[in-house]
Amino acid sequence: DAFTGSLNRTSGENFGSYAINKNTLALNSNYILNYSSANFILNKKQLTITADNKTKAYNTPNPILTASYSGFAGIENQSVLQTPVLLTTTATLTSLPGTYSISANGATASNYNINFVQGTLTIGTNNGQLITFAALADKLSNDVPFNLTASSSVGLIISYTSSDPTIARIINGNQVEILKAGTVTITATQSGNANYAAATPVSQLLRILDNQIPVITIESDLGVNIRKGDEAVLTAVGASTYVWSNANGIIGAQTTNKLTVRPSENTTYTVTGANAFGRTSTQTITITVKEDLSVIVTSPATNIISPNGDGVNDYFVVKNIDLYPNNTIVIYDRSGKTLYKVKSYKNTWDGSVNGLLLEEGTYYYIIDFGDGKTTSKKGFITIVKQ
Template sequence: YAITASGAVSADYTISYVPGNLTITAAPLTITADNKTKAYGAALPALTASYTGFVNGDTQASLTTAPTLTTAATATSSVAGSPYTITASGAVSTDYTINYVPGNLTINTLAVTVTADAKTKTYGDADPALTYQITSGALAPSDSFTGTLTRATGESVNTYVITQGTLTLNNNYLLTYVPANLTIGKRAVTVTADAQTKAYGTADPALTYQITSGNLVASDSFTGSLTRAPGESVNTYAITQGTVALNSNYVLNYTGANLTITKRVLTITANNQNKVYGSANPSFTASYSGFSGGDNPSILTSQPVISTTASTGSGVNTYPITVSGAAVANYDVVYVPGTLTVSKAVLTITADNKTRSYGLNNPPFTLAYNGFVNGDDMNSLSIQPAATSTATTTTAPGNYPITVNGAASANYSFNYVNGNLTIIAVNGTNVSNLTISSGILSPAFTPANHNYTTSVDNGSDNIRFTLTFDPTATVKIHGLTAPNGSSSAGVPLNAGNNTITIVVTAQDGVTTNTYTVTVYRGEPATAITATNILTPNGDGKNDTWMIGDIQLYPKNSVTVYDRAGRKVYFKQGYTNDWDGTLKGEPLVQGTYYYTVDLGPGLPKFRGFITLLRSN
C-alpha cells in the first residue's frame, strides 16, 4: 500500500512529500478442530473449529473459503474405537497463513435403563413371559438385547423378584436394570357334589364330587371326604363339604347336592299252589323279597290279601292267585301274582274179572269206577273207556288180562286196573289118525284100539309117528312132544321088540289117552339064519321052514335044491310058508340045499335043511 505524507506545516520548511510503501504480509491463522463428544449411536455432532490469529476484527466469515471439518466416525461407530480424529482443511484466505490443529471426537457409552414389567399368574399356571421396557435411552438401529430375565424360584402363592438374569447389551451401552415382581395368586377351584340316591335300607353310595370350575395342579389332590346330614328314612339329605380341602395355594369353593333316600321295593309274591280237581282251595301264602335288615312282615301296617277266582268246582286249569292291599312305610310294594294249578283228579277204572271156556267167544266186559267228584259219573267223561283182551276163541286156556284204556276227560287222569279173563281148559284127547314111517301097523289104526304092533328091518334104527289129534290136546311120544298132523322126531329102535308109548293129554292137563305100539326091529342082515330042520306033521313045530326076520326083506328070493341039484322050490318074497312040498306034493324025506338072497344090495347065504316026515 502507498504511504503518503501531507499536511505538515512549518514556517520554516517547504514541505515536499515523497510517498512510501506499506507491505502487509499474511497473518498466521490457526484453525483448531474443536474436540467433540457424542453418545454411542447418536448422530455425529456438528463439527466446529476454533480460530486463533484473526486480526482486525476478522472472523470465520472473513475467510474466502471456510474450512471443512471431517471425521472417520459415524453414528454407529463403537465406543471401543474412540476417540476419532476430527480434521480441518480447505480454508482459503489471502490475509492469513492457515495452520490446522486436529481435534478429537469422543464416543461415550449409551446409558439405557430397562424396567421389568410386573407380572402375575395363578398358582399352577405356567410363568408368563418376563418382559421389560426401555424406560431411559434407546438402542441404536440393529442393536438388540441378549439374554432373558429370571425370577426367584418358587411356585407357591407368594411374590417373587424378577431379576436381570442374563439380559445384557454390548459394550457400547451402559445398562441399568430396574426390577419388578412376579406375584403368584391362589387358584380358584369349585367342586360340586354329585347328587346321589339310594334305596331305603341300603348302604350309602360313595359321596362323590366333580370339579366344575378350575382344575388341580400336577400331583395336588383333595383331602378329606364329603359328609351328609344324618337320617335313614325316606327323605332328602344335604351333602355337605365335610373335610374336603385343598392346600393353601387354592381357593376352594363348594357347591352342595342332596342324597335322596327312595323307597325300597318290597316284592310280595303269591306262592304258587296246587290242588286236585274237586278239592277245596288250599291256604294261600306269600313270599316277601326286599326287606331291609331286620324288617319282616310284622312291620306292615296292613297285611296283604291273597285270593283267587277258583273254587272247589273249578275245572282243571290254571287260575291267578292275586295279592294286594299291603301297606308299609319306606317301601314301594310290588305284587307278583301266583298260580293255582288245578290238576286232574285220579279216576280208577277197573276191568271186572271174567271167566269162559276155551273155544267160546269172550263175554261182555264191564268196568267199575272209583274217584268221581263233584257229582260226576261216567257220563261226565268226554270219551268212554274201552275194555279189551287179546284172547280169542282159539287162545289157550289160562289167565289173560282184560285191559282198559282210551278214556278222556278234561278233569280226570286215569288209573287203569286190568281185570282177568280166565279161559277154562277142555278135556278132549281124541286121535283121528296114526301112521308110522316104517312098517305097517297091525291092526290098522282105529281111535278105539290102543295097542298096535309093527316090524321093521334092521336098517331102520328109528321110527317116526304122524298123529292127527284134538288141537286142544298135547301129545308126547316116548316122552317127547309131537306135533299135530306132521311127523314126530325119530324114536330110536333097538334090535328086537321096542314098546313105544303115545300119551295124549287133554287141555285140562288131567285127562289122558294112551296108545302103545310095539315095534320089532329085525337082526342085521348078516345075522339072519334059517332053521335046518323041517317036520311038516301038523304039530305046530317046524311045520314050515323058518328063516329069521325074512318078512322084513320083502324083495328076497329063496331057492331049494334036492341032492341031484334039481330046483324043488323057488319063491320071491318068501314069508316062511314052505311046507316041504313041490307042486302040492310032499317031497321025500332027506337033506336039501338052499340059497337065500335078501334083496338087491343085501347079503346072500346058503345052507342045508333036513326034511323029516313021521312014519
C-alpha cells in the first residue's frame, strides 16, 4: 500500500511559522487516515555587514564611508533593509596620521540576523605641500642683506641653501648676505613633518652685479698752477654722471664731466661722480692762482692797436683787468705828459683823447692794480692808423 497526494504548507517566505496542511495526502479504502498537523519554521538568515577600510591624507576631508554585505538570500540586496546601515568614524578633517575605527550599526531587516564588522580609516601624511618662491630681482655687490620670502602652502617653515656661499650665503635662516659679484642658485626646501610629506624644492637664480665705487680722476688743461684770470677746463673721468660743487670762479654748467673755471684765488674744486647703479665717490683738485696778470693788446705779438672800426685791434685790452676793480690806468707820451687816465678801466680806450684820435706813434702806460699788493705794470703801445 502507498500514500497518494501530497502535503502543503501555508504560503510565505518571510521569517515565521507556517502550518503544514494534509492537503491531498490519502491511503486506499482499507485505511482510515488520521492526520496530525505540524508547523514549518523559517529562521532568519545570517547577514554580515562589514565597514569597508578607507584611507586619506592628513588635513583632507574624510572619504565617503561604504560597507560590504555578505549573506543576502538569492538576488536580495541592501534594499531589503528596513533601516540602512549607519557608518561613522572618530576621525575628523584635522585628525593626526594614524588608524581610526569605522563603525557599522543600526541596520535592520526582518528576515536577517545582522552581524556588524568594524573597518579602519588610515590617515597618512599629506603629499600636497607646495612651495611658492618668486623670481629674485638682480642685486648689486654692495647691497645689504635681504629677506627671502618663499612660503609653504601649509604654513611650515622654509629652509634655504645657496649654490655658492662664497658669492652669496644664507644668514639668519631666511636672509641672503652678498659677498661679491656673480650668479648663484637659491633653493627653497621644506622637509615635512609627521603630518605633511616633504615639498618639492623650488630654485631661483640670483644675479649679483658688480658695483665697484667709481675711481675718479681730474685733470686741468692748464695744469694746477695758473695765472689769475686764466680760464681752465677741468675734466673728470671714471664715472657715468658728474656734479661739481659750488666754488670760486665756476663758469657754466656743473653737471657734466667738464667744468670751466676762472678762479681769482687758490681754489679746491670737488666733483661727485656716480656709476651706472648710482654708487658715488668724490674727487678734488686744487688750482693755485698766481698774481700774474698779463697785459695783452688784441695783437699781443706787436702791442699795436689800429682803431679803424674793423673789429681787429681796435682797443687797448688788458686781459683780466676786471679782477682788479680798483685799478687805475694812465696813458702818456714820450715827454711824460699824461694823455688819458681812468679808474676801473673796462678795456674801452681806442687811442683817442677828448674825442680826437692820437697821432700814430708809440705811447706808454702804467697800470696801478689798486689792491695794495700787486706790483704796477708798465709798458708801451703803438697806435697805427690804417
